[in-house]
Amino acid sequence: MRKWFEKLWEELNKIAVFRSLRFRISILILIVGALCCIGMRVGILRNYFSRAVEVRTSDVQSQMQILANHLISYDYLMDSSSDVVNAEIEQVANLYNGRIMVVNTNYSILKDTYNIATGKYMISEEVMLAFRGATLSHYDAENNYIEIVVPITATTGEKNSTVGVILASVSTTPIVQNEEILSRNSFIFMFILILLVVAVAFFIPRIMLRPFNRLSDAISEVKSGFTDETIAVNDYVETEHIADSFNQVMERIKIMEESRQEFVSNVSHELKTPLTSVKVLADSLNNQEDVPVEVYRDFMSDICEEIDRENSIINDLLSLVKMDKKSTNLNITSVDVNALIESVFKRLSPLAQRNQVEMVFESIRQVSAELDEVKFTLALTNLIENGIKYNQRDGVVKVTLDADYQFFTVTVTDTGIGIAQEDQKSIFERFYRVDKSHSREIGGTGLGLAITRSAILLHRGSIVVNSEIGKGTTFTVKVPINYAQNKNAAETQNT
Ligand code: ADP
DSSP states (O other), rough: OOHHHHHHHHHHSSSGGGGGGHHHHHHHHHHHHHHHHHHHHHHHHHHHHHHHHHHHHHHHHHHHHHHHHHHHHHHTTTTOOOHHHHHHHHHHHHHTTEEEEETTSSSSSETTTTTSSSTOOOOOOHHHHHHHHOEEEEEEEETTEEEEEEEEEEETEEEEEEEEEEEEEEEEOOOHHOOOOOOOHHHHHHHHHHHHHHHHHHHHHHHHHHHHHHHHHHHHHHTTSOOOSOOOOSSSHHHHHHHHHHHHHHHHHHHHHHHHHHHHHHHHHHHHHHHHHHHHHHHHHHSSSOOHHHHHHHHHHHHHHHHHHHHHHHHHHHHHHHHHOOGGGOOOEEHHHOOOOOOOOHHHHHHHHHTTTTTEEESSSSOOEEHHHHHHHHHHHHHHHHHHTTTTTTOOOEEEEEEEEEEEEEEEHHHHHHHHHHTTTTTTSSSOOOSSHHHHHOOOOOHHHHHHHHHHHHOOOOOEEEEEETTEEEEEEEEEESSGGGGGTTOOOOO
């Protein structure tokens, strides 16, 4: 049954109009409204009928009681020839369009207004119960009459005794006729009400959903670029929330767009600088006549240097673009981190020798972790390379490796120039260099730490910097050992 219902719901949802909120509210109002109208009509009719039967029954009962008292005062049960009483019985019977019978203690029928059963006997359960003092009534829905049995009670001294019984059958045809008239009228009334419900079902959802339409129009306007103002539809809490969320998304898009523009202008500027130098060098060679070969060589080696620089900026940019892609592009394998650090040391040892910097590796624990080897190697290479580049003569770069059951930690400490407190929060930004000319001199592009940070974030790790001017810098990298199991384990902190 549930499956059947789910399938029906699925099929209905395929119909475009059924998925409209306005249509659903209309249908709901229609169903609830129609059920209320029909329920009200049925309820009123039922209630009317039972109440009318009740009223008629109690009315007849009290009339029979009065009649019973008259029968006692005229001693009718001893002598049933009293014209006054007989006329009264006939009159009451006619009044209720019914039949009245009077039975004495011998169960003999003294009077029958239909004149059919006079003189006969009436021994029934109701009559016997009435002789015991009970007043009874019964409604016969099939034949449309109410049967009432009332005891005739005589009082002698302080004693009451039942000396006879009155049986009355009263027709309910007038009630049925009234009910039919009421039914017809209530049908017309119900029809008008249903028409009203249809009108309400049509107009109310339109009015109710107007703020949502306004919201959708405002969003469309922003989407089409007519306006970049924030939108506000405060009619409902819901529209207010949607508008707020939309404004926040737009704000984020704006910030992203600004940072994208800034990045593009930075890239253009960085790429233009070596080209301008190449152009200046080439022009000055062109404008001189009979340039000696040594000068040529000198200029050409400068040009080569600028081309190398251009090349390294482009390579770094490509690495950064790769890092910006989603983590699904990570090629995760189980990597021996000790071996990885040693291979980075090997690759950087010529640079370290040239700068007269000693590299030290201290492994507190043997670590094997789930990493993208290429990306993680790039991240560590940048950190260790910076430790060498921004060091002093005879300085040291010390790398330590440690782990607990969940994370492994690599620290890269150098005895170099250090980074001022105010610069520490910016060094991970793309193209940020503390000392532009110094960084340029030693071949920096300003992209190394941005690449490192992206690579570590992709591994759900964190990177923290600690530095003091003139004393040195320590970068601490903390990465989950099991990539898949630590989706949210690492909290990224960048200072
Ligand atoms: P770059 O290619 O210029 O080295 P990075 O992004 O690697 O760019 O570094 C950004 C800046 O942070 C550098 O220009 C440098 O001023 C500073 N920096 C990075 N690492 C160190 C370090 N170990 N010691 C001192 N300064 C550093």
